[in-house]
Amino acid sequence: MEALSSFLSFTVSIKASRGLLLFAISAGANMLPAVLKLCCGITYPHLRSMAGLQRAALVAFGQEIAHWQSRGQITLPAWSCLRWTEEAESEQRTSVLADEDVFYLRQGEKALNEALKIVESKDGWTLETAENGDVIYSKVLTGSRRVFRLEAELDASPEELQDILFFRVEEMHEWNPSIRRIKVLKHVGRDTMVTHEVSAETAGNLIGQRDFLSVRHSSKSGSRVYLGGAATRLESLPPQPEFVRAEDGPTCIILQPLQDRSDRSRFIWLLNMDVKGWLPQSLVNKALPRAQADFTKHLRRRLAAQKPENNRC
Numbered sequence: 001m002e003a004l005s006s007f008l009s010f011t012v013s014i015k016a017s018r019g020l021l022l023f024a025i026s027a028g029a030n031m032l033p034a035v036l037k038l039c040c041g042i043t044y045p046h047l048r049s050m051a052g053l054q055r056a057a058l059v060a061f062g063q064e065i066a067h068w069q070s071r072g073q074i075t076l077p078a079w080s081c082l083r084w085t086e087e088a089e090s091e092q093r094t095s096v097l098a099d100e101d102v103f104y105l106r107q108g109e110k111a112l113n114e115a116l117k118i119v120e121s122k123d124g125w126t127l128e129t130a131e132n133g134d135v136i137y138s139k140v141l142t143g144s145r146r147v148f149r150l151e152a153e154l155d156a157s158p159e160e161l162q163d164i165l166f167f168r169v170e171e172m173h174e175w176n177p178s179i180r181r182i183k184v185l186k187h188v189g190r191d192t193m194v195t196h197e198v199s200a201e202t203a204g205n206l207i208g209q210r211d212f213l214s215v216r217h218s219s220k221s222g223s224r225v226y227l228g229g230a231a232t233r234l235e236s237l238p239p240q241p242e243f244v245r246a247e248d249g250p251t252c253i254i255l256q257p258l259q260d261r262s263d264r265s266r267f268i269w270l271l272n273m274d275v276k277g278w279l280p281q282s283l284v285n286k287a288l289p290r291a292q293a294d295f296t297k298h299l300r301r302r303l304a305a306q307k308p309e310n311n312r313c
């Protein structure tokens, strides 16, 4: 009953808004800003508490305005409902997704944000190793987990690296002998996926083979590319009897073009891994920065092999 009455009241407000809008259009452009402001005022507070049908209706309504706008039938004022339109668009982006997809999308975004907070924190880092310009720092998080931050310069643009590390993640075993195989089990749009990773028997020799089930998410902000990830679950792939399932993340990679050379990148990688199993912490803390340095070495080889000047016959 309550739901019905709230829906009815919403419908009335939508109808009222639409009435006002139609009126505004016929009344001429000069009244439009005030009327639109009024519409947004009526509907915006509802947006946050709305669910299901109501949201869908509002999104449709928002799109209608956006269409009128794009066809030049109305011009929105500078203070604009644009923010509102953007919100409606992102609503629509998620409203066409299944609940499960939204879950992984949110989990991926959350992993990236949490990892960025860790990697960008200023205090508590100690230097582990520094070899030909590549530096690894480590830090103990609350609890007792030690995380590792590798900083290096790579001979590729952020977009090229995103392509190799994210979009072509399934090819990683071809250039990285620490990885046996990576399979994308699920895509959510272009920028989020669920992956199953199996490390090679030889990877981090001291630790042994592991498998990981992770949500991976990529985003771009200005000229920077971010990759984030964290351990997740997928009903169709519970822990396998033949592997110890380790947990990767929250983890991230930041790819930033160098100021003077945008075809080269600064590569910052937070390795935050619970390798599971019964192993002395001291051994794990040696193997992880080693694995990071190895990964970077193989990535460099992969990049060098791709360069046209190195492929001349």
Ligand SMILES: CC(C)CCC[C@@H](C)[C@H]1CC[C@H]2[C@@H]3CC=C4C[C@@H](O)CC[C@]4(C)[C@H]3CC[C@]12C
Pocket: 165, 166, 169, 178, 179, 182, 197, 198, 199, 203, 204, 207, 208, 209, 210, 212, 216, 227, 229, 246, 248, 253, 275, 287, 288, 291, 292, 295
């Ligand atoms: C020490 C032992 C247990 C593990 C050694 C292998 C480690 C280093 C491997 C196993 C799985 C690998 C990850 C698999 C997938 C991705 C997603 C990609 O977008 C960035 C690299 C990243 C995040 C890899 C980093 C290296 C990785 C964590």
